[in-house]
Structures are given as C-alpha cells and as structure tokens.
Amino acid sequence: MAYRSPVADIRFILDKVVPLAPVAATERFAEATGDTVEAVLLEAGKLCDEVMAPLLRAGDLHPAKLENGVMRTSPGFKDAYAQIAEGHWVAVAASHEFGGMGLPQTLCVAINDMMSGANLALQLKPLLTQGQIEALEHHASDTLKALYLPKLISGEWSGTMNLTEPQAGSDVGALRSKAEPLGDGTYAITGQKIFISWGDSDMVENVCHLVLARLPDAVPGTKGISLFMVPKFLPDAAGNPGTANSLKVVSLEHKMGLHGSPTCVMSFEGATGWLVGEPGKGMAAMFTMMNNARLAVGVQGIGVAEGAYQKALAYAQERVQFAPIIEHADVRRMLAEMRADIFAARSIALACAVALDMGRATGEADWHARAALLTPIAKAYGTDVGIHVADQGIQVHGGMGFVEETGAAQYLRDVRVTAIYEGTNGIQAMDLVGRKMMDDGRAAFRLLQEVEDAAKAARETLPDLAEAVWQAAETMREATEGLIAQGTQDRFAGAVPYLRAFARVLGAHYHLKAALADEVRAKLAAVYIRRILPQTEADLASVRAGAVDLYALSPEDLGA
C-alpha cells in the first residue's frame, strides 16, 4: 500500500477546526485563498506520494556515506531533492523579496507534515534550510541576506544549524567553539560540533552552516554566544561557490533510524565566518531558528504517525486471522486510537501555526503568546504521538512488524529521535511550565477559557462529549493554578505530565469542534474523549505530587 498524503484531513482541519480563514483575511496573507491552499496542498501531496515516499526504504537500507570527503546520499535522494527545489517547496513561507512564495507558515507546516509521512530523512534537509532562512530574515545584515537568501530559498544551497558540542547539549551555554575577528569583518571559527543533521551532501552546490561560537572577550554562559554564517564554499564576487572553507565532516553517527539523513561530527578549523546579528546575541538569533524548528519537529512526529497508521490500516484489512484483523476488537481499538491521536496532534500543530501567522500578520501580543504557549506542546505531543503510533503500528502487524522488510519498524526507528532533537521533550515541558508561565498563566488560562466556552456551546448538540471536555478543561485550569503556586523543582518534576495533560485537553477540544462539523468525525471524537482524554487525570496526579518523593530517593536508593 502506497502512502497517500492526508490532504483531505488537513483541509478539514483548516476549514472547520482551526480555521485558516482569519489568516487569509489579513493583508499579509491575502494570497492564501481557498483555491490557492487547495492547489498547493494537492501539488505538494503529489510530490510526497510519487517522489518522496517511494524512497523511504532506500534511505534506511543505504545510509548516506562519506567517501573521500564526499557525502554520497541515499539512492534517489539527489533527484528527489532536485524536484523539491524545482517545485519551490523548500521555502513556501519565505518572503517574496528573495524568491519565496510568501504563504502562511500554516501551509508550510501542512506540507512538512505530508513530507514527513512520506520520507522523514529527506524532509529534514529542506526543513533545516527553512529554519536558516527564517533566522537570516530576522537577524542577518542586508548584505548577507542578499547573498544567501535567494540561494537558500531556491534550494540550490542548503542550511544547517550547529549548536551542540560533546559537553554542550541541553546546556548550550557550555559550548567552547571560538570566533576570532580577522579585522576585515570576518571571523576565524574553530571548534567541533556534533549531531549536525545534513552537515553535507552531494545534492546542493553549497552548505551554509549557522554556527554558535564565542568571541574572544565573551562572558561565560549563553550571553557570551554569537552566531556566525560559515559556508562550505566561500562565495566569490559573483556570489557563486568559490574557495573551500576550512571545515569538514569528520565522521557520521550510526543511528537507530533516520539513516537517510547523515548526522555529522563537524570540525571547523579557522573557518571563515560572518557574524549574524549582534555579538553575544547568538542564542536569541538561534532561538528564531529553533522556534520554527520545534513546531516543525512536532509535525515530523505527526507525519510519521500518519505513514505508520496508513501502513497498519492497510495491513489490518488484508491480513486474515479468523477474519480480517481489522474486525478484531483490539485491532480496531488500536487503529481508532491511533487515528484519533493523529487528529489531535495535527490540530494542535496547525493551531500553533495559525497563531504564528496571526501574530505576524497582526502584530497582536495575544497571538504571539498563543504561539509561544503552543510551540512546546506541539513539539512534545506531536513527537510523543509519532512514537506511540509507530509503536502501535508495529503491534498491529504482529510478527511482521518486527521484520524490517515490512517497513513498520522503520517508522519507529526514524521517529524516535524527534522526541530528543530540537530540545528533548523534557526541555519542552520545562519551557512550558517555566518560561511560558511567566505571564502567571495568562496565555494558558485564556486558551482554557476558549476550550470551556466551546464545550459549553456544544452542550446542546453533543452533551456527553461536551461535558467531558468542559470538565477536563476545568480540571486543567485548577491544575494550572496549582502549578503556578509550585516552586521551580516541583514544577519541573511535573512538567512532562503537565504538558501531556494540556495537550490531551486541547486534543479533545479540537475533536469536539470536528464532531460538531461532521458525523464521522464525531465518532472519532468519541473515541478520543472517552478513551484518551481520561489519561489527563492520571497525569495531573503526577503533577500534584511535585518533586518531594523523587528527591527522597537518593541515587543510591535508585540502585547506583
């Protein structure tokens, strides 16, 4: 069974659940008419189904490899990437000024969802470029913009982000890479970076590395970090790739999955770089890139879940044990819950994207706050759902799920990293209960109020479901009040279950909206609200427990 991009599901959500209409009603995104949205999704979906998806297994079986300093990518990837670039799919949300389509971020998110379901390893390459484009749009000088953006947007060049060093993972501030000013406006960048996705490839003429490093007089920690553009080939006077820069891929990681995407150890050895943004403001600039990437990674989880679900659904229809196994109650349960989870996570991600677009188009603080609140939720829940659905996809396949030829296992191996990179899901949850509650929960309470209001309004039509959602939102509101009263350590101890509970309440909210619009959706909503939403209470029990019992256990008590 071939992968089919979920165009209809996405259109339904953008029509009835998280309407795109208000975005299209703004001056900035006036081009995003219904017709344009439909055409863009259908065309992108075709590329996903016909070009990217058929290469999924080739990427797994034939990982990118380093041969005499050249990164040979998986069979078919180079040609497929060329088609992505030719179709202008690298940067649909980039501004017109340098050749982008200027479409809402929401459409970019929808396309990334479809592409992730088709081929996660390949999709990661344009995705990284998108993040770099956004960082340059916001922080680079006009000279750098003019030089790099057209090439990145066209897909001729690609982008990477270089944060992590062996000792500096979640603690980015511990990084040691150095940038020495050379007096001519450039810097000599020296250091080693790890976990650099798509650090090189044979698919583009130049690879543009955004590298975090320290200037000689930098203060310790994150405030001493600056951002540099360090291209593989230095652009010549005409802006074409010229002299090779002093940087290289040292080695590739052997990973559990995502084999088609080379994960590089990079060495910068006095490489020439250009400052992006202000000295010491590198983290702020990188956060622009990472915020984009966090939502995008959540969407990767959702896309993979979709691919895994479609494969499991097809298998459940064709595999006969007594009857087609889709007729067995437990298999039916797994499939229904998988589909309901995907709908919830996708709606949350698109709601986050709509909030981003509304924030950009209107400048209103409430939209910015909404997007900021939803970003860690979209990232962590999307990837949790990706992992859970891929795991259940294996289970639906029975013994065949453990055999690699089937393809079910690859989804789990590929998607597993999404709960880790761009900030682990634990870090996302800490962001939610920490930074995102610094408004005393204002953005959270406003969103929960909307959930309660919508549930109240649905009481006439769908009394049972509406009541359950209202109750869950009310419980979540109380839990949020309790969380805000907690100290930092207690908050952090409950961060992951708090995020998960919030996501489920939102998922139920969007399911309820869908149920009001469509009878079939109402059946799926019932599954989510009756079977998945109740887990909220268990998660909130863990939130209320705080940290005391955890720290009562010493490392020795834990067996160390």
Next chain:
Amino acid sequence: MAYRSPVADIRFILDKVVPLAPVAATERFAEATGDTVEAVLLEAGKLCDEVMAPLLRAGDLHPAKLENGVMRTSPGFKDAYAQIAEGHWVAVAASHEFGGMGLPQTLCVAINDMMSGANLALQLKPLLTQGQIEALEHHASDTLKALYLPKLISGEWSGTMNLTEPQAGSDVGALRSKAEPLGDGTYAITGQKIFISWGDSDMVENVCHLVLARLPDAVPGTKGISLFMVPKFLPDAAGNPGTANSLKVVSLEHKMGLHGSPTCVMSFEGATGWLVGEPGKGMAAMFTMMNNARLAVGVQGIGVAEGAYQKALAYAQERVQFAPIIEHADVRRMLAEMRADIFAARSIALACAVALDMGRATGEADWHARAALLTPIAKAYGTDVGIHVADQGIQVHGGMGFVEETGAAQYLRDVRVTAIYEGTNGIQAMDLVGRKMMDDGRAAFRLLQEVEDAAKAARETLPDLAEAVWQAAETMREATEGLIAQGTQDRFAGAVPYLRAFARVLGAHYHLKAALADEVRAKLAAVYIRRILPQTEADLASVRAGAVDLYALSPEDLGA
C-alpha cells in the same frame, strides 16, 4: 558501566514480597533452602555479568548468518552457550530423573530474568529448550523422554517450537503442515514454518524441532493438530546424532532487533518425525510449552528493562549538563518510574512462578488457577514495561540514545518483539478476559481480596499508600464485575486496558508489601502508587466504553 545482575532485588522479592518459603516448605521443593537459592542466584548472576553481558553488542552488530547451510552464530556466542550448558543452567527446573536440578520454576524465572538483562538473543536459546523439556516431560512417550531429555537438559542438543505458518499466526488452527504415517511408528512431516527462533545453530550437535502438523484424517481447526518431534539429525541406535533429516533453514529474517538470535524460515520436506502425545492433541501439548514460554517472555521484558535501566542510571550520573542530569527533576522522575515499573513487573512474574510451583507441589486447584490468571498478566505487563523502560532509557540518554554505539537503542530494538511473540499482548489480554474469567472471575476476585486485605492491614503503618491501593483494588473489583457482565466483543475491546489496570493494581500491592518491609522500598512504592497507579482509572474508563464506539467506525471512517 557493566551490567550487574539484580540478585539483591530478586532475593528481596522472594524474601519479603512474594515469599519463596512456602515453596521450599513443600516436599517436592525441599531442596530450595535459603542457602541454595542464594548460591544459585549468585552463581548464575556471575555467568550473566561476566560471560553473557559482554557479548550483547556483538550479537547486534554481527547477526547469525547462514553460510552454505551452516548457521554461524554471533562472535562469542558458541563459547558462552557452552558455559551456560556446562553450568547446568539450561534446565534448572527440569526433573532430576534426566539430569535436571529439580529446582522450583521460580528460580528458573529469576535466572531467566538476569540472563535476559545480560543478553536477550543468547538467552532465548536455552529458554526454548526449557519449554521443549517441559512439553516432553508432560506429553512424550517414555522412549522419547529417555532419548531426548538427557541431551536437552545437558544442553548438548537444543529445542525449537514450530507453530507459525505464513497464513497461521494468531490463528494457529489455520496451519497446513502435514504428517503422513509411515507405518513404522514414524511420520513424514511436510510444510513450511516461519518465525522459528534459533531454528539452527553451530552451538549444539542436534536441534530438536517440535512441529505442529495435521494427520491425513485430521478435522479442520485446532482439534486436527498433532505435535511431532522432528530432529535435525536422526538419533542412531546409541542415541547420538546420525543421518540428516529432510529439513532445512530456508532463510533468515532481517529484524528490528534481537539480531543475535536467528529467526528462521524452516522447510520440512518429508522429514521423519515422532508423535508427541495423542493425535489431535497437539495444541494441548504445545500449550504446555507456550504457558511456560509466556511467563518466560514476560520475564524477558523485565530483564531487558533492568539492563536498559542500569545503563540509563549510569549515564544520568556521569553526564553533566549544568549538573549531573540525575539531579534534574524530569530525569529523576523518569529513572524513579522506570525502577518502580521494573519492581512491579518483576514481583508479578515471580508471584506467577510461585503459584506455578505451589500448584505443582500441592496439586491445589487454587494455585493452578492463580498461575493461570497471572500468566497473561505477567507476559503482557512484563513486556510492556520492557518496551516502556527501554524507550525511556533512550530518552534519558538524549542525543546519545539515538546513536547505536551507546547501546540504549538496542534494548528497545531487542525487546520490541516480546510484546508480539508467544501470543501478542492483545491475545494475552483476550485470554485474561475470556478463558481466565470462565470461572466467573473467582480467581480474579480471590486475588483482589488478598490485595484489599493486605491494604487494610497496612493502613496503620502507611495510611496514604494503603488507602490508595485499597481504593484501586475496589475499583478493579467493580470493573471486573462489569467486565463479566459484558458480551464477548465488549470484553475484547477492553481487554488490553483491563489487563494493564489489573497489572498496576497488583504492582501497587507488591510495592505496598515492599514498603512495609523496608524504608527505601517505601519511597519507591510512593512513586509507583502516586504516579503510576492512577493510570488504572483511565484504563478502566476504556474498559467501560465497550466496543460500540469502535465498531461505529467503519473501515472507511478510519480512512480505508
């Protein structure tokens, strides 16, 4: 950090939580004194730590392979297996008559737990032989017993079980392999079997296949299935391996994990076989083997969870991001929950083993019923915990968890199959809510009563924890009454969440017993009872929902 067998944890459980003392007090198991138990566990633990564990990664990197018809096993496996056999570890529970140690099954389970944590792929080989020994002890003729049991028990020969065919997985009754009587008391076995673990190896002189097949006049379905012993080499007059039988390994599966264990497609081409047990009673005989194997597979999950946990704990102590990451609340939470889950699953498995031993030693129906009830719970919960803990082990490692060199990912890839083989966890749950409730829940209610009584008795000492456990058991009792009133389809729809809820109530019960015995254990019990037990209610909501909402969704509604 090297793997250390959890001898102390197992001894604590057998001492304070699920006492082995009543088993040792029976005539049959009088040898199982405290000193013997300690000596056996320490010695087996040493083998696990020093011989098996160091080969874990070699098995993953260098899978067994078929070379010119010879199965070449992973580096070091042959020598390690020889040490397992020499130490008499293949069959500690086999009867003295043919060279076994005659120890309780409980000790066998404990050793399998430790071996699984050390090296799951290698452990699977003696495990399969154990199952075969038990089937032969119960069902084979004296001639077959005398010929095969000494060789199997000594480990010179090994055993496999051949059930699955391409069209016959969970529906074993659909199998088509044939057995033609040859008139001399032997049969010609013809057919293809798939997913045969350790179908061949270079580690033993003979491989003994127990094969399910149909006699010419057999009725359709499971009642027409008979069991045959089909050795790779036909024993000669002296009982040594003679002529090669007409069977072969056709190919090996490429699996997500467990690479060190060859998973074979077997072809029997008129191979000579001997009937084991009565014609048409093959399933009953095979169930003896499978019942043993189901508990053993649950224990595989627990063992792998232990290995994954130890690795994550060590990493969390040495990895510094701001502070050693074990000091971060979310990492502490993950580790504490992992350890609490392992304790719960291990206690359930050992309780099942003790019930098995008590049933054998006393012949009492209540013990048999207890063991029968606990077997599917031990299998499914043990493997669920294995998968969840291995997954969380990756998460604790952050980016390093996705890199294969670390070893965290292998645990998840290896353990994933345990929720599938020996009957998927869905099948286990259907067994629990179907066959195991045919006594109108008598065995279940009796166990829940014990949980409630123990909770009541603990109220003085640990009021909060005891109250939570009592309440959960009471809720579980009501849910069980509700379940019994449901029709089959509704029961099956809620089977998996019902099993999970039952397991958590039992896990909490054993944690409470541990808490009464030891202050450190009480801290871990608090984590389980406050953070994990509350999930019971969510699972029971799903049980109460029945099947209606699931079947309201047609395949088309599900996206087909």
